[in-house]
Amino acid sequence: MTAASIKYFIRVLIFFIALSAELNAQSEDTLPVEIDKIIYDGDFDTHEKEINRAIAIKSGQKILPARLPEIADRIRRYSLEQGYLYALIDSIRLEDAEKEGLKNLHIRGKLGGKVxxxxxxxxxxxxxxxxxxxxxxxxxxxxxxxxxxxxxxxxxxxxxxxxxxxxxxxxxxxxxxxxxxxxxxxxxxxxxxALQKIRLRDVILTGNYHTKDDVILREIGIQSGEICTSEKIEKIPARLMRLGIFKEVSRPEILWKSGADIQLKLAVVEGNSTTLDGVVGYIPRQNEDGYFVGRIDLSFNNPFGANRRLDIFWEKPDELSEEFHLSYTEPWLFKYPVSLSLGLDRIVRDTTYVEWNLTAESRIRLFGDFSAIGGFSRKSAFPDSAASRDMRLLRNAALNLFAGIEMDNRDNPINPRKGVYSRLDFSYGFKTNYGPSYLLVEEQAAAKESIQTYDIKFYWFYHLWANQILALQVNGWQTEGGRLQLTDFKWFGGYQSVRGYRDKQFQSDRIAWVNTEYRFLTGLNSRMFIFCDTGYYRRHESGLISDEWLMGYGAGVRLETGLGILGVDYGLARGDTFSDGKIHFGIVSRF
Incomplete structure (x- = not known):
């Protein structure tokens, strides 16, 4: 073997020895060791327990030697939080303990004086x-x-x-x-x-191809020349989303600053201006004329770009029942933050009665997220002759005056991550009973009666983490006064109240329900969720009154589509088997 070969062999041997030592050291650092004691060397006496909590280590716990620098950093942070600005950690090392196979964590240093x-x-x-x-x-x-x-x-x-x-x-x-x-x-x-109050010069709008500029500018809460605050700017997207005509509103961007003036850029994405959702079918019968069933929901959102709204709804679930709804909303009357809504409803409850309801409602923005609501309605009920005789239903008409207050600070009314919505309404009605005359006598019913109604809503949304939201929605409704009958009751159950039951399966003069949902947001206006609904109503049957409790649970999805937000829920009522579950469909056509 030549001298050159020997030198080469020695170099290779040294390399492999060094590599083996390095790998062995790395292996030791990656193996956890069990701690017997934590020993402090220095003026840590009165802080040992607190430091142990800060470094999250206790006797009997296993740690990796590679964590020692992290432990030192935690001690330094604890020291600074407690005012020990001169704290010094000299060393942290693992030493063999008296017990075989265990290690002591030895911390040497000093805290110094507290500042x-x-x-x-x-x-x-x-x-x-x-x-x-x-x-x-x-x-x-x-x-x-x-x-x-x-x-x-x-x-x-x-x-x-x-x-x-x-x-x-x-x-x-x-x-x-x-x-x-x-x-x-x-x-x-x-x-x-930089202590200078900033004022808004103007706002540059993008994306509003259909909506007029002044419709947006009057809603943002800041006018040209006003002082801008961070709170006002941050609330702009939520205020515009509550109009229900936008799919998305971006956070305002400051384009430029000149002295004490700024210019904002605001980008919006408009929703569908017109939506149509419906299905119509014909049911044939032998030896008899057939009949139509179906549902049509037509919405004109934001016609002429002025945030007006026209809704037409018709539903015929069976041969004898029918529901029709027509409403129109005019915002900002005479350029003030006051809106006026007019509505007409006609309901046919199989062969029981026909109900007409004409409503006029005005809403005025008070301050911030609060609005006041007031108006009147004219409700008339016409029972079938058989229903009057068998169910003791009177023909009647009522003029109802109502007032309420509403608060809404949700960041997105369609798919909120956080915020609260609440509304409280009170109605006082003047009711006139017209007959049949024999029923007025038999029931000793007064020709003139008063009726009061209370309606409360409280919705709370809490952002847990990532895209997970806890939603709690509480609803309560009660009517009282005079001689109450079926036409005075509220119908509930199903998609918009207690899922797992048929739509409008129950009716009562006193009802309440709570919807609890654990939501997983999958998009700006989409989500999946599991739910548990509980409900209560006072049951009237054969002259007896009893309290009934309902519970439904299941899962659902809200998916943004070209028609609007498609909702599909699968719910099981208490005691149902899987095959008894109800599938609820719905469309929220307004963004």
């Missing part, structure tokens, strides 16, 4: 002295914590932004630690810059 907040001031010459008092929580003598300082600065900037100082900046100046009566104190200055 407290000394004299500090806020430097903002253009602000009044007491302007920031509502958000100042730092006090002299408190433990100096970097986390608290950062939160104080953040609170100040958010407060100023909500006051119109959109471009305010903050920094810590003149930071100095001194010793005063054996106590370390930190003095500093919170300096604020």
């Amino acid at each position: 407290f907040i000394g004299q500090y001031r806020i430097k903002a010459d253009s602000l009044p002295p007491d302007e920031l008092e509502p958000v100042i929580f730092l006090q002299k003598g408190q433990v100096f914590s970097q986390q608290h300082i950062e939160k104080q600065v953040t609170d100040i900037l958010e407060y100023l932004s909500d006051k119109g100082y959109l471009f305010a900046e903050a920094r810590i100046d003149s930071f100095k630690i001194t010793k005063d009566e054996d106590q370390l104190q930190a003095g500093f200055i919170i300096a604020l810059n």
Whole structure:
């Protein structure tokens, strides 16, 4: 073997020895070790339990040696939060314990002296002295914590932004630690810059090919020349989505700033202006004329780009029943935030009675997310002669005056991630009973009666994490006064109340239901969910009154389509088998 060959062999051998040592060291770092004791060497005596919680390690726990740098970092963060700005970690190592196979975690270092907040001031010459008092929580003598300082600065900037100082900046100046009566104190200055209130110059709109500019601008909550706040800007998408005519509204973008003026860019995606959903069928019969059944739902959303709305609905589920609805809404009457809605309803309940209802409702925006509602309705009921005789139903008409208040701060009314919607209505009606005359005598019914109705809605949406939402929707309705009969009751059950039961399966003068959903958002206006619905109603049967409780559960989906939001729910009522489940379909045609 030549000398060159020997040298080459030695080099290769050294390489493999070094590689083996490196792999062995890496292998040791990747194998977990069990901790027997945590030993502190330094002035940690009164903080050992707290540090153990901070590093999330206890006796008997297994850890990877590679975690040692992370443990040191956690101790440093804990020290800074507790005011020990001079804390020093000399070393952290694993040592053999007395018990075979176990290791002790040995931490060597010192905390040093605790630092407290000394004299500090806020430097903002253009602000009044007491302007920031509502958000100042730092006090002299408190433990100096970097986390608290950062939160104080953040609170100040958010407060100023909500006051119109959109471009305010903050920094810590003149930071100095001194010793005063054996106590370390930190003095500093919170300096604020760019303290100028910002006003809106104008808004550039994109995507509104059909909707008029003034329809959008009057709804955003900020007019040209007004002071802009971060809260007003952040609420613009939600305010526009609540109009129901847009699929999507982007967060406003600041295009440019000139002095104290800014220009905003706002992009929208319009929904369908006209939607038609329906199916019509013909049922033939032997030796008799057949009959039509079906459903037609026609909506004119945002006609002429002015946010008006016209709805026509017709449904005939069987030969003897029929429902017709017509409504029109005119927004911003005389250029004020007041809308007027007119509605006409005709309902045929098989052979029991026919009901007509004419409604006029006005809505006025009060402030922020609150609106006041008021109006009247004229409701007339015409029972069949057999129903009058057998079910003791009177022909009647009622003039109802109603008022209510509504609050809505949901970020998206179709598919909310967060927010609350609530509405409370009270109605007082003047009811006149017309006959039949024999029934008035037999039932000793008064010709004139009063009737009161209460209606409450409370919807709460909570963003848990990622695209998962918890939705809770509470509804309650009650009517009272005079001689109540079937035509005064509310019908419920099915798709829009307690799923797992037939649509409008129940009726009562007192009802309530709660919809609880765990939602998985799959798109801006789409979701999947599981649900549990509970309901209550007061049952009237054969002159007896009893309380009945309902429960339904299942799963559903809301899918954005060209027609609108398609809803499909599969629900099981309490006691149902899988084959007894109900499939509920629905279309939300308005975005």
